[in-house]
Amino acid sequence: MSGDRRSKGFWPLAAVFGLFVVFLYGPVVTIFVLSFQGPEGGLTFPMRGWSTHWYQSLWQGLGVVDIGAALRRSLALGTVVMALTVLLSLGAGLAFRKPLAGAQGLFYVTVASLIMPSIIVSLGIGLQFRLLDGALKWLLDAVGATGVLETYTTSLGLYTSGLGAHLTWTLPFGLLIMFAVFNRFNPAYEEAARDLGATPWQAFRHVVLPLIGPSVVGIGMFGFTLSWDEIARSSQAIGDLNTLPLELQGLTTTVTTPAIYALGTVTTAVSLAVVGVAFGVAAALRRRRAVR
Template sequence: MQQREKRPFSFYVLAAFFALFVLFLYGPMSAIFILSFQGPNGGLTFPLNGVSVHWFGNLFEKQAVGDFGASFSRSLLLGLMVMVSTVLVALLAGLAFRRRFLGGTPLFYLTIASLVVPSIIVSLGIGVLFQQIGFRPAWWTSGFGAHLTWTLPFGVLIMFAVFNRFSPSYEEAARDLGASPWQTFRHVLLPMIAPSLIGVGLFGFSLSYDEFARTLMTAGTFNTLPLEIYGMTTNVTTPVLYALGTVTTLFSFAVILVTLGIILLIRRKRARA
């Protein structure tokens, strides 16, 4: 009978560290999840006063404070706008930087410079700029631009990494067979980088959907969901806030699972082809 190989002590240390990290990461989230099932007469802390889904139903009723539906719609639409823009710009930047051109290096550093600037400073600067030029800050204008300063650098860096590993021999073979530049892009390049583009889109949407600091000074008079939740923490005295946190968290996980499913489907189709 073959003897099982003994694991080194470092394996158990790393496993314990990872378990503590997961507990630290998801522990507070689990507390919110449990408290969202408080009974109708329950409060904001333990112990539970009964178990019910009362507060989830309360989300769809008119609230004395907070506007869940409208703020969620704004965050969702803003996230989709940022996602599409990030994918398009990151793709075009990745294609452009495959060849050297004059001013490429300064442009690259200028693109990623916003990552090292504090988010609240970016938000404040954009908000003040819009006011100085006579435009009222709004989530779909100044807020949209502020979010792009956060998502575009990550999208560009990801596409740079993708194209650095991409062999141009596939495109050369397509051109040798008579394919036009557009046909080469459409039928050769795009299918191969599609999973990466979906990942960039998910990254852009996630960063925008829960962004707080860069939205604070640029959203105008209408809040996005993170701003609405933050504002509610000071005046909501019922577990409806926990129910909202649970719903938004489940929505985020659903988006991730759907995206991963699409990527797996694309890879399976490519493997069959």
């Protein structure tokens, strides 16, 4: 029995961990509970009834803000960012397995965006695209394309500057994960496949990719969730159309009903659903690999 007794430091550390969990997830639980208030409910406790009234209000729209359109924009942008993060991180991981001129400098330049203030990155990208707008307008005027010049507004947009801003945030995480995976990858499996006559593509498809599959899924999860929640890097570089986090930030100063909590619950549920799907796919890949 003496071997099962807790050490003296266990309970203080357990208390600190418990406080950390409450601090981390307490606000999420509070918002979730308050979103189910009755029609007369406010932004704080005590609760005034229970209902889904504020979710119905959210579905009908919050004033002049089109929540549905912002939700679709964020989902579409997050999906594109996820796909590009996976493809670019996987390609970079494969390239860095071999000696590459300037590899160390390229790595540091890519990861440097993690330590730069997000708002500075957003301002810089926005400024670059405004300079690009000036150059494009000058070029259109020089070639006499007056028709295009009259309709041209800006190159800032969801899939131009906005996409680039999000990739500066997601790609470093994808690269770090992929480099860690390939540092632990045993090349003997790939060499055995080639000895048996497999082409480089066949070795990658049937040997390398199944082994690193769960990590690739994790990179996709990071790419989507980081893009889905991003505000600072989107604020100055997204163009005229806001993503859902930017709309949510704006609504915090104008909406004074639990509808804002309903919207926060929906966005959190989407993030948790993506994480759940990613864990499920990764587990399925591990089971499939174990069967093989």
